C-alpha cells in the first residue's frame with residue numbers, strides 16, 4: 001500500500017512485516033492487549049496474525 005511506503009521514507013525505524021501475508025506493520029498502533037504492551041508485538045490488521053517485535057509469528 002502506497003501510504004505505508006510513504007511512511008517508510010519518513011521514519012527511520014525498522015519496519016516488520018507480517019510472517020503470513022507480508023503486510024507492513026505500522027510502528028505506532030494501539031496494543032491489542034497486555035501481551036503486546038509487554039512484548040512489543042503486533043497484530044496484523046490484514047490477516048489477524050500475531051507476531052513479536054521481530055516479526056516472528058506468536059501462538060498466543
Ligand SMILES: [Zn+2]
Pocket residue numbers: 018019020021022023044045046047048049
Ligand atoms: Zn498478516
